[in-house]
Amino acid sequence: MNKHLITNMTWQEYQSKIKDNILILPIGSTEQHGPHLPLGVDSMLAESYSLAIAEKINAVVAPTVSYGYKSLPASGGGPIFPGTIDLKGATVVSLVYDLLEEFLHDGWQKIVLVSCHYENEAFLAEAADLITRNQTEEFPKILLVNWWDNLSENILPLVFDEVEFPGWALEHAAIAETSMMMYCYPELVREDAITDEGIDIPPTFQQFPPSKTLIPQSGSLHTARSSTAEKGRLIVENSTDNIVSVLENELFAKVKITD
Known part of the structure; x- marks a missing residue:
């Protein structure tokens, strides 16, 4: 039983x-990830990151939000694939x-949103902004973080x-996502189903309704x-350490590092 899960x-x-x-509130999505990865990649990674962060600081992890905003065809396949629930x-x-x-009603002063689905970012920021817009004190404070913005360049x-x-x-x-999974x-990675299919250059436009031929039928x-x-x-280890550093800096004395 994980002691950090509320x-x-x-x-x-x-x-x-x-x-x-x-x-910590993990936030992901349910969407296609090609023929070799499960639909829950973003949500699974969001919870994994949240628990990894919680191991390093005094934190608890809320139930994962497993549905998110729609991915566009050129950034994840979009709604043209069954199982992508937007x-x-x-x-x-x-x-x-x-x-x-x-x-906040319960009394939390330090909340971290851990995002693992790129298309959610603007909407998570909007929610956090709306709920704190009229606040005059520094706390309660909400931070929005993800793994890709906290990955050191030397790791690439x-x-x-x-x-x-x-x-x-x-x-x-x-x-990146396949390696993290x-x-x-x-046990959830179907290595024998990895394909070389893909697109060479992401399009510079979005089309509605979405094109069914923009990306391969595999979804890769x-x-x-x-x-x-x-x-x-x-x-995982590098971006987790960098996120923890962000929390230390932004929540300063409010954060207590555990042994």
Whole structure:
């Protein structure tokens, strides 16, 4: 039983954590990740990152938000693939706003949103902004973080040592995410289904209704070949450490580092 998950706590145990801890809310999505990865990649990684962060600081992890804003065809396949379950942008804002409202009502002063689905970012920022817009005190404080903005540049050559880095726009279900899944959830990676299909250059426009021929039928934007669990470990550990540094700096004395 993981001690950081609030789903495993009684209400009294949960209440006892509020004063001196950080609350982490993992937020992902349910969407296609090619033929070799499960639909829950973003949500699984969001929870894995949240738990990794919680191991390093006084933090508890809320239940993962497993649905998100729609991915566009050129950044994840979009709604043309069965199993991609999207929310409207207004729904994402309303959902996260309501959750933040409840946590703030409980008394949390330090809340971290851990995002692992790129298309959610603007709507998470909107929810956090709306709920704190009229606030005059520094706390309560809400931070929005993700792994890709907190990955050190020196890690990229180690991850993309065999296949050239195509840019984050084409890295959906490719080497980075596949490697992280190999590290965090190896039993869910279908290595024999990895394909070399993809697109060479992301389009400079969006089309509505979405084109069914923009990306391969497999849903892959770029190859995941050369992915390894070791590369996943490098990504997860490096970005986790960098996120923890952000929390230390932004929440300063409010954060207590555990042994």
